[in-house]
Amino acid sequence: MLLLLCATVTWAAEPVEQRVHERYGEQVARVFEAASTSAVAYERLRVLCDEIGHRISGSPQLEAAIDWAAAEMRADGLVVRTEEVMVPRWVRGAESVTLLQPVQRELAMVGLGMSIGGSVRAEVVAVRDFAELAALPDEAIAGKIVLFDTPFSTYGETVGTRGGAAVEAARRGAVGALIRSVGSASLNTPHTGAMYYEDGVPQIPAAALSIEHASWLHRLADSGQTVEVELSMSAEHQGMVPSRNLIAELPGRELPDEVVVVSCHYDSWDVGQGAQDDGAGCLMAWEALRLIQELDMVPRRTLRAVLYTNEENGLGGGKAYAEAHADELSLHQAMIESDIGNGIARGFRVDLRGLEEPQRLRAQGLLWELGQALAPWSEMVAGYSGADIGPSVAQGVPGLGVAHDSSLYFHIHHTEADTFDKIVLEDLQHNAGLVAAAAWVLAEMPERLVEPTNKRQRR
Numbered sequence: 001m002l003l004l005l006c007a008t009v010t011w012a013a014e015p016v017e018q019r020v021h022e023r024y025g026e027q028v029a030r031v032f033e034a035a036s037t038s039a040v041a042y043e044r045l046r047v048l049c050d051e052i053g054h055r056i057s058g059s060p061q062l063e064a065a066i067d068w069a070a071a072e073m074r075a076d077g078l079v080v081r082t083e084e085v086m087v088p089r090w091v092r093g094a095e096s097v098t099l100l101q102p103v104q105r106e107l108a109m110v111g112l113g114m115s116i117g118g119s120v121r122a123e124v125v126a127v128r129d130f131a132e133l134a135a136l137p138d139e140a141i142a143g144k145i146v147l148f149d150t151p152f153s154t155y156g157e158t159v160g161t162r163g164g165a166a167v168e169a170a171r172r173g174a175v176g177a178l179i180r181s182v183g184s185a186s187l188n189t190p191h192t193g194a195m196y197y198e199d200g201v202p203q204i205p206a207a208a209l210s211i212e213h214a215s216w217l218h219r220l221a222d223s224g225q226t227v228e229v230e231l232s233m234s235a236e237h238q239g240m241v242p243s244r245n246l247i248a249e250l251p252g253r254e255l256p257d258e259v260v261v262v263s264c265h266y267d268s269w270d271v272g273q274g275a276q277d278d279g280a281g282c283l284m285a286w287e288a289l290r291l292i293q294e295l296d297m298v299p300r301r302t303l304r305a306v307l308y309t310n311e312e313n314g315l316g317g318g319k320a321y322a323e324a325h326a327d328e329l330s331l332h333q334a335m336i337e338s339d340i341g342n343g344i345a346r347g348f349r350v351d352l353r354g355l356e357e358p359q360r361l362r363a364q365g366l367l368w369e370l371g372q373a374l375a376p377w378s379e380m381v382a383g384y385s386g387a388d389i390g391p392s393v394a395q396g397v398p399g400l401g402v403a404h405d406s407s408l409y410f411h412i413h414h415t416e417a418d419t420f421d422k423i424v425l426e427d428l429q430h431n432a433g434l435v436a437a438a439a440w441v442l443a444e445m446p447e448r449l450v451e452p453t454n455k456r457q458r459r
């Protein structure tokens with residue numbers, strides 16, 4: 001009792017900020033310093049983007065990129081392996097949207113990922129969203145191409161139009177679906193992204209127009225003009241093929257079975273270079289381990305970088321990881337993912353969706369301490385962590401999404417403009433430093449975020 005009281009008094013006398021700072025301040029500073037003077041990740045991202053290029057699932061470039069990174073990681077002194085994942089091979093082919101009436105013009109378009117191919121020529125019915133389509137009679141839609149001209153609010157709120165456009169249009173008898181690109185700004189750049197079909201609903205081709213061209217067609221239709229287009233796509237589904245999750249480790253010195261994951265997705269869409277989505281996130285995860293290795297800092301728990309395959313059109317890598325590591329998830333201290341570009345990061349979005357009280361509160365408290373150790377980059381706000389770690393986070397692993405400034409990200413997301421020239425060296429250095437420092441503290445801290453003696457997994 002006396003001991004307990006003494007401990008309480010000591011605790012109260014010493015603010016938590018000071019405690020964590022004394023414990024980790026010097027190490028965190030070393031990691032940030034090393035990150036801020038290294039151009040290794042920047043140069044590697046350049047090679048990935050410029051010399052290998054975009055990396056859609058099922059493509060030879062993605063597998064070449066995995067082989068290249070695995071060899072470089074081994075040269076860094078990391079312990080490297082790959083885990084097979086079956087992924088879809090979807091090949092875009094030639095595609096176009098031609099405006100035929102009231103004037104002739106090739107439109108700025110990109111087919112939506114996973115769309116079927118096909119060629120349809122029809123009048124355009126322009127609506128704002130699914131609700132506006134629902135209010136139209138069948139005869140206004142049957143045989144037509146529906147254009148969903150949904151203005152961008154947030155990505156989360158707007159992306160539903162992209163995913164469901166073909167299903168909603170085909171359900172009413174339309175022969176093709178067009179959407180206004182899901183983007184926050186445009187220089188006539190169309191944005192691709194995943195769409196889906198539903199059993200029992202006819203499959204029709206689906207494509208995105210640039211914001212400029214979608215709103216042009218909408219204005220024409222609203223003014224009473226007959227708007228006729230030809231949508232032509234030669235996209236093909238070529239079945240499932242093998243790919244790999246790429247895993248690199250710094251084994252833990254005391255608790256090698258306990259793991260802190262830093263991660264990203266390595267595949268991209270087949271436009272641009274996949275620089276921000278998500279080449280940058282992969283270089284942060286990789287660089288975090290390389291920096292710590294280079295500083296001869298040996299983590300108490302194992303640090304594991306996971307470069308997931310097949311996020312964009314299937315989430316195959318993230319699902320396969322959660323399945324293959326199901327028995328080990330309870331030994332995961334936390335999983336970090338960066339997948340929202342390379343804007344400067346202020347901290348993390350904390351995702352404890354798989355935890356219940358009191359475990360959630362315990363993890364929140366310890367993550368707040370982590371934030372203090374990373375000051376001034378202390379932001380720890382409840383939110384969504386990342387798609388790839390999602391299946392593991394749902395099983396009770398604490399998830400941390402890197403909280404990047406994403407104000408410019410959706411200007412270029414999934415477009416030909418997602419290229420290396422937009423990568424700011426100093427931001428990449430800072431972001432890699434933050435990921436490395438957070439991973440280091442999570443690997444070192446005496447406490448588990450989730451108390452291991454209690455049942456923690458919701459299954």
Ligand SMILES: [Zn+2]
Nearest residue numbers: 265277278339
């Ligand atoms: Zn992404």
